[in-house]
Amino acid sequence: MISVKDLRRRFGSIIAVDGISFDVNQGEVLGFLGPNGAGKTTAMRMLACFLPPDSGTATVCGYDILREPIKVRESLGYLAENAPAYNDMTVGSFLSFICDARRINGKGRKEALDRIASLCSIESVYHQTIETLSKGYKRRVGLAQALIHDPPVLILDEPTDGLDPNQKHEVRQLISRMAKDKCIIISTHILEEVEAVCTRAIIIDRGKILVDSTPEQLKQKHQTGLDDIFRKITQRSA
Amino acid sequence: MNGFWTVCKRELKGYFATPVAYVFLVIFLFFSGYLTFKRGFFEAGQADMWLFFSNLPLLFVFMVPSTAMRLWSEERRSGSIELLMSLPITVSQAVLGKFVAAWLFIGIALVLTFPMPITVCYLGDPDVGLIITGYVGGFLMAGGFLAIGCFFSAVTKSQVISFILAVVTCAVFVYAGMPTTLNYLSTFLPTGMLEAVESMSLQVHYESIQRGVLEFKDLSYFVLLIVCWIVGCCIVLEERKAS
Numbered sequence: 307m308i309s310v311k312d313l314r315r316r317f318g319s320i321i322a323v324d325g326i327s328f329d330v331n332q333g334e335v336l337g338f339l340g341p342n343g344a345g346k347t348t349a350m351r352m353l354a355c356f357l358p359p360d361s362g363t364a365t366v367c368g369y370d371i372l373r374e375p376i377k378v379r380e381s382l383g384y385l386a387e388n389a390p391a392y393n394d395m396t397v398g399s400f401l402s403f404i405c406d407a408r409r410i411n412g413k414g415r416k417e418a419l420d421r422i423a424s425l426c427s428i429e430s431v432y433h434q435t436i437e438t439l440s441k442g443y444k445r446r447v448g449l450a451q452a453l454i455h456d457p458p459v460l461i462l463d464e465p466t467d468g469l470d471p472n473q474k475h476e477v478r479q480l481i482s483r484m485a486k487d488k489c490i491i492i493s494t495h496i497l498e499e500v501e502a503v504c505t506r507a508i509i510i511d512r513g514k515i516l517v518d519s520t521p522e523q524l525k526q527k528h529q530t531g532l533d534d535i536f537r538k539i540t541q542r543s544a
Numbered sequence: 545m546n547g548f549w550t551v552c553k554r555e556l557k558g559y560f561a562t563p564v565a566y567v568f569l570v571i572f573l574f575f576s577g578y579l580t581f582k583r584g585f586f587e588a589g590q591a592d593m594w595l596f597f598s599n600l601p602l603l604f605v606f607m608v609p610s611t612a613m614r615l616w617s618e619e620r621r622s623g624s625i626e627l628l629m630s631l632p633i634t635v636s637q638a639v640l641g642k643f644v645a646a647w648l649f650i651g652i653a654l655v656l657t658f659p660m661p662i663t664v665c666y667l668g669d670p671d672v673g674l675i676i677t678g679y680v681g682g683f684l685m686a687g688g689f690l691a692i693g694c695f696f697s698a699v700t701k702s703q704v705i706s707f708i709l710a711v712v713t714c715a716v717f718v719y720a721g722m723p724t725t726l727n728y729l730s731t732f733l734p735t736g737m738l739e740a741v742e743s744m745s746l747q748v749h750y751e752s753i754q755r756g757v758l759e760f761k762d763l764s765y766f767v768l769l770i771v772c773w774i775v776g777c778c779i780v781l782e783e784r785k786a787s
Binding site: 351354355356357376379380382384386388390391392393394395399403404406407408409451 | 546547549550553554557558561562622623624625626627629630631632633634785786
């Protein structure tokens, strides 16, 4: 459902993403791993059509990110780093705005809002303005925004960052539940998360893919925990 | 179209969700009335709104950029632009949506000056056509300033910088057509250049509408002014949204 071909992007003299290619199919949860500044966020922004690539392209659900960005965005749920939102709006009016933008109207809207509020456990803050929310709730509102139209493809940039252990567990369960009929990419530096939810892991550093494998295969091959493997691979390339 | 209305609706609601709208309206209404009466509305002894409309350029030079400055700077600084641009909305829809919302807001401010025409109608027998074209001119001028403000708001993440740049640019557009400026320029510019400067000036076209005639050249001037700055805003935003 996602097919990336030789995607490249540079900022000035820094090459953020240096020719990455991979495919992700329905039912897969791809973990995007890498140290800070490895190019994870840049790659995800390009897939979400926020940032145009310098060269290369990608398709999401068969739509090209350069030629049909609007179609791509329609079939995509995207949670950006830091979960940006309009801070002066209440959670309810913010989600209504997202429904407007995604053409969820009438009866469907009420259903979508009810479903998402309980799915992301945000009922208790539904009438609060977003700027008064804690980091965890803010991220859950961001998640709600990405899931409200029940998209076939999800791109989540550090979805559990800033959540407490209980909330992390909830979000991981949510991702696992949705996994079988969606195609999901999550970025993270928390390696236990990869083991908990991902069916496949890509380790990226300095814009290049170093490893593309499953967490089990990685552990078998290196005979050690993911932490050590991560350190070994990314430090060798440094 | 859906994207346009979505952005427009949110933006317009946003004005009234924060104190911004009320502060703006109170200050605008106070000064538009105050300046009119201070400059001798009663002494003139004429039932028209000429004094009111002649103050508008000066007021709008400051007030309009103050509504426009947050349109994109805020969005870029807080990072919410990444959210907006991951929704199925194009850059031009978003730019137009915000622009129209801000323009409607200024329209509301102009409508709220209704006690002025009522006073004039009560005191005498004014030319209603002249008052209507006066408002049309004011609204068009606000649109021009707003487009300029919108552009500078996309250029920088700092609201203060975008405000100052927009005020200066708007002031240049107004004062280029003032008789004093033109007199000064005529001392060293050839006539052709002088006419060019004069026809570029917003003041000249605004005053021409204030005389009660909606001419094609004046309308097209404002339309062109708005379109150019809005297109500029789209280009800049497309280029800089992620930086």
